[in-house]
Amino acid sequence: MSGPLDLVRSLGHATVDRIWRLGFATRFFFAILLHSGTAFRRLPLTLREIYFSGVLSLMIILVSGLFVGLVLGLQGYETLQRYGSTEALGILVALSLVRELGPVVAGLLFASRAGSSITAEIGLMKATEQLKAMDMMAVNPIARVVAPRFWGGVISMPLLAAMFSAMGVFGGWLVGVVLIGVDDGAFWSQMQSSVDFRYDILNGIIKSVVFGFAVSLIAVFEGYDSVPTAEGVSRAITRTVVTSAMTILALDFILTSFMFRGNS
Amino acid sequence: MNRTVLDLWVGFFVALGLAAVLFLALKVGNLSSAHLSETYVLQAKFDNIGGLKVRGPVRSAGVLVGRISDIRFDPESYQAQVTMNIDGRYRFPRDTFASIYTAGLLGEQYIGFDVGGDEKMLQPGDSVKMTQSAVVLEKLISQFLFNKAAEGQDSK
Numbered sequence: 001m002s003g004p005l006d007l008v009r010s011l012g013h014a015t016v017d018r019i020w021r022l023g024f025a026t027r028f029f030f031a032i033l034l035h036s037g038t039a040f041r042r043l044p045l046t047l048r049e050i051y052f053s054g055v056l057s058l059m060i061i062l063v064s065g066l067f068v069g070l071v072l073g074l075q076g077y078e079t080l081q082r083y084g085s086t087e088a089l090g091i092l093v094a095l096s097l098v099r100e101l102g103p104v105v106a107g108l109l110f111a112s113r114a115g116s117s118i119t120a121e122i123g124l125m126k127a128t129e130q131l132k133a134m135d136m137m138a139v140n141p142i143a144r145v146v147a148p149r150f151w152g153g154v155i156s157m158p159l160l161a162a163m164f165s166a167m168g169v170f171g172g173w174l175v176g177v178v179l180i181g182v183d184d185g186a187f188w189s190q191m192q193s194s195v196d197f198r199y200d201i202l203n204g205i206i207k208s209v210v211f212g213f214a215v216s217l218i219a220v221f222e223g224y225d226s227v228p229t230a231e232g233v234s235r236a237i238t239r240t241v242v243t244s245a246m247t248i249l250a251l252d253f254i255l256t257s258f259m260f261r262g263n264s
Numbered sequence: 265m266n267r268t269v270l271d272l273w274v275g276f277f278v279a280l281g282l283a284a285v286l287f288l289a290l291k292v293g294n295l296s297s298a299h300l301s302e303t304y305v306l307q308a309k310f311d312n313i314g315g316l317k318v319r320g321p322v323r324s325a326g327v328l329v330g331r332i333s334d335i336r337f338d339p340e341s342y343q344a345q346v347t348m349n350i351d352g353r354y355r356f357p358r359d360t361f362a363s364i365y366t367a368g369l370l371g372e373q374y375i376g377f378d379v380g381g382d383e384k385m386l387q388p389g390d391s392v393k394m395t396q397s398a399v400v401l402e403k404l405i406s407q408f409l410f411n412k413a414a415e416g417q418d419s420k
Contacts, residue, residue: 044267047274055277094292159281166284169292188291197293199319205285 025221032150032220035143039151045144049152053114057160060113061106065164068101069093069171076172077180086182090191093172098195098204099260102165104252107211109164110157111244115219118149119240122223123233131224146224150216157212158205165204203259210251215244302352303330304388308362308375309343314398316364316373322348324377329354332375348375357382363396373398 039046076092122145125131131141169191176182195201219240226236310316313335322330330350338345350356359380366373377392386392 044270047270050274050277051270055273058277058280098288098292156277159278159284162281162284162288166287166292169288191292192294195293196319197289201288201293 036147038143039147045148049148054156057113061160065167066171069168073172073175087186089176090187091194094191097165097168103161103207106161106164107248111215116237118219119223119237123226123236127228146220153216154212158208161208214247218244303349306348308346308392312397313344321374355385358384361394362392364398
């Protein structure tokens with residue numbers, strides 16, 4: 001019975017399924033916004049989530065930022081040295097971090113460090129029927145469990161991205177100025193003269209806010225929508241990381257094409 | 265986890281994040297120094313702007329005095345109409361000469377103001393009348409070759 005018609009049917013089923021999930025995720029997003037009141041009225045709930053997704057991600061973000069900056073400094077120096085313009089190292093490091101690498105890499109790390117744990121937590125709560133129990137006690141699980149985690153992620157992400165960029169610039173400075181010996185004054189002044197606050201830094205912050213919304217929504221949604229078994233939860237965690245990574249990179253391309261049109 | 269410890273960590277985290285933003289704004293970006301707060305507009309027409317870009321610098325005596333805010337083609341005079349935002353602290357005489365220079369051999373192009381001696385100053389919205397176009401390298405080379413060829417013919 002597995003003729004070509006079945007093939008078409010399974011294709012149609014997969015398509016409808018995807019679209020249905022997208023619609024469900026959108027409705028879920030509005031449900032979170034609708035029930036966000038509790039997350040802010042009972043601030044300790046959200047503070048606790050900022051601690052888990054933000055403070056506990058500090059280490060990975062700071063160390064990765066430092067190393068990305070160090071590598072940028074080394075590689076940038078290698079290339080710039082050929083054109084005798086090593087003073088431009090500051091510009092290269094700062095612009096690539098503030099515009100792209102900061103928000104994107106911090107977003108990817110955030111998705112794998114905090115996003116996955118949010119999904120696991122909510123998925124396990126669902127698997128052990130804690131969410132249902134809350135519903136029985138007339139406690140809305142979206143307001144009590146999902147919304148604080150969502151807002152905790154949204155608040156943490158831009159702060160982490162800013163720290164990543166700052167740490168990266170410090171790393172670039174460490175390699176460029178301290179280790180190799182690029183002129184300190186030229187490094188900072190060239191950087192300051194070509195990094196614009198509104199055009200570069202603010203756009204980078206906007207990116208990180210958008211990524212924060214995207215990753216947090218994907219994480220809580222995958223957890224809430226997971227199949228309530230051990231296997232289902234582990235699949236949901238994988239999906240969180242994969243979908244977050246793809247969403248961040250795709251959104252980054254779209255945002256970049258709107259923000260930076262090459263007329264600087 | 266104890267509530268006060270948690271508050272402390274979150275407060276520490278948020279403060280660190282804000283410090284990072286502040287560091288980016290003040291030390292990496294140009295929010296502190298090159299921010300032109302009060303500006304006025306000057307116009308200039310050029311026959312050829314070369315590689316001049318919007319947001320490029322306007323310098324006088326090498327000091328940044330403004331930025332280019334708009335470049336458009338004027339269909340009546342067939343020239344490039346360049347609009348500049350000039351720092352409100354500086355005024356320039358009416359016979360200021362605006363030329364397009366290049367920073368370094370391959371650097372970015374900018375507008376340089378060479379100041380004249382007129383006692384009347386350019387008012388906001390005025391046009392700089394005297395301008396000099398960008399140097400187009402191809403033209404320069406062909407002129408040079410042409411002159412060389414002419415010299416060679418003379419000496420025969």
